[in-house]
Amino acid sequence: MIRTIFVFALIVLIAIAAVWLSDYPGDVRLTWGGYVVETSVVVVGAAVLVFAVLVALFYRFWVWLKHGPGRIGAVFSERRRNKGLEAISSGMVAIAAGDAVEARRQAVAAEKHLSGEPMTLLLAAQAAELNDDNRAASIYYDRMMSRQDTEFLGLRGLINRAIKEGDVEKARSLAKRADELRPGTDWVTKELYELSLKLRDWEGAESALTRLARGKAAKGEAVRRARTVITYQQALTAVKEKRESDALSLAQQAHEIDPSFVPAAVLDVKLTAEQGSTRKLHKLIGETWKNAPHRDLAEAIRNTVSGEQPSDWFRRAKETVAPHNPDHVETHLMLAKAALASNDWGPAREHLMRAGGDNPSASILRMLAELEEKANADAFAAREWIVKSSVAPQDPLWICNACGRQEEKWHAHCPACDSFDSFSWRTADRGPHNPDVIEAEIVREISTGS
Ligand SMILES: [Zn+2]
Structure with missing residues (x-):
């Protein structure tokens, strides 16, 4: 109503002004x-x-x-956003395809249109990785670390960087930070486990393993084996630090988790001989020889009595050890060696023959040569055995399954490739046939045998 009156008044005023102007x-x-x-x-x-x-x-x-x-601004920012998203998606495709140049180009485009966004930073970091630009990658991961919503992602990138650069300490401290941010994340716990192993931090490895293997997985063969090795290493640390009773109880634990694990059986026998009762030791020896008969265990059992004469050891091995596993190759080998050392030729020959079977190994043939030399002074027969030994199957050794390194003693980490728990007791694949080496070996064997 007021509006109508106002318009009407305005028209009247304009009309008056027009009339007045025409006058x-x-x-x-x-x-x-x-x-x-x-x-x-x-x-x-x-x-x-x-x-x-x-x-x-x-x-x-x-x-x-x-x-x-x-909104003009909204129209423009929407277009910019779309361009940025397009660059990010093309960049990710380029990364998946391994196209470093394109990835970098799209990362620059994304940075231009969508600067500071989490995905932009991730693309930039990945493109830098693909271009082997470690410095740039670290800078982007650092930028991600400074934002709450991308800190975890940045940590993952930096952990992988540190591992690639071989900085295990740094990688582990970053993994600990990631574990604080999101406790129980699977890949973080796995990294903590692997990195603790690399650092020989057995306590850290054990706690990560416990968190990693829950429920059904905890009873799996691989977890049981890892726990055995880790507990055994803790026992060795306790031995080194002269914590005698800890050492014994850890060795017993390791041996209990996996009775067939030879190093733990050996350590258990050694420490029980030092600290335990004779009755306990006697029982333990029988039990270990049943579950883990091995060259190293025979040696450990022999050393439980110091200064023992060879003939006494032969009798003890025959009467108290062998009956627990009478037909095993290692039993015959133990008895053959003990008999040879105590010049008991008949039993020595018998056990060597039984240990060798149809296809005796090189060391069995060499012991037969020694026997011919010592018992019969038969150099010709000895030479026959030595010649045979040069083409015979090799003896088992601790061999790294990752790199093939051969060791006399078991190691938790391979001295060559640093793989964890990679040694198994087996025979190596035979190398190329080399007559010169074999001839040299024959000469050496005969000269030491006579
Ligand atoms: Zn190795």
């Missing part, structure tokens, strides 16, 4: 440069009015664009 028509003369414009006041008034209306309209349009629902 007093005036001239307007405008001179500018070389131009002269002459017109009536009515025309100028109308022109000013039209101009004012146009300016008002334009201003309203501008305000509408800026604040109204269309």
Whole structure:
């Protein structure tokens, strides 16, 4: 209503002004440069009015664009965002395809359109990795670390970087931080386990293993084996630190988890001989020889009595050890060696023959040569055995399953390739046949045998 009255009043005013102007028509003369414009006041008034209306309209349009629902800024930022997302998606495809140049190009484009976004940082870091630009990758991971929403992702990148660079300590401290951020994340616990093993931190490895293997997995063969080795290593540490009773109880634990694990059986026998009762030791020897008969165990059992004569050892081995596993190859080998050392030729020959079977190993043939030399002074027969031994199957050794390194003693970590628990007791694949080496071996064997 008020609006209608206002419009009506305005029309009346304009009409009065028009009538008034037609009663007093005036001239307007405008001179500018070389131009002269002459017109009536009515025309100028109308022109000013039209101009004012146009300016008002334009201003309203501008305000509408800026604040109204269309928004010029939104239109532009939406386009920028789309371009950025396109760059990120093309960049990720390039990374998956291993195209380093394209990945870098898209990372730059993403940075231009979507700077500072988590995905942009990730793309930039991955592109840097693909281009082997370690410094740039670390910078991007550091930037990710400084943001709460990407800290975990940045940590993962930095952990992998540290592992690649061989900085195990740094990788482990970063993994600990990741574990604080998101406790129980599978890959973090796995890294903590692997890195603790590399650092020979057996306590850390054990706790990570316990967290890693829950429920069914905890009873799996691999976990049981890892626990055996780790407990055994803890026992060795206790021995080194002269914590005698800890050492014995850890060795017993390791032996209990896996009775067939020879190093733990050996250590258990050694420490029980030092600390335990004779009755306990006697029982333990029988039990270990049943479950883990081995060259190293025979040696450990022999050493439980110091200064023992060879003939006494032969009798003890025959009467108290062998009956627990009478037909095993290692039993015959133990008895053959003990008999040889105590010059008991008959039993020595018998056990060597039984240990060798149809396909005696090189060391059995060499012991037969020694027997011929010592018992019969038969150099010709000895030489026959030595020649045979050069082409016979090799004897088992501790061999690294990862790199093939051969060792006399078992190691938790391979001295050559640092693999964890990679040694198994087996025979090596025979190398190329080399007659010169074999001839040299024959000469050496005969000269030491005689
Ligand atoms: Zn190795």
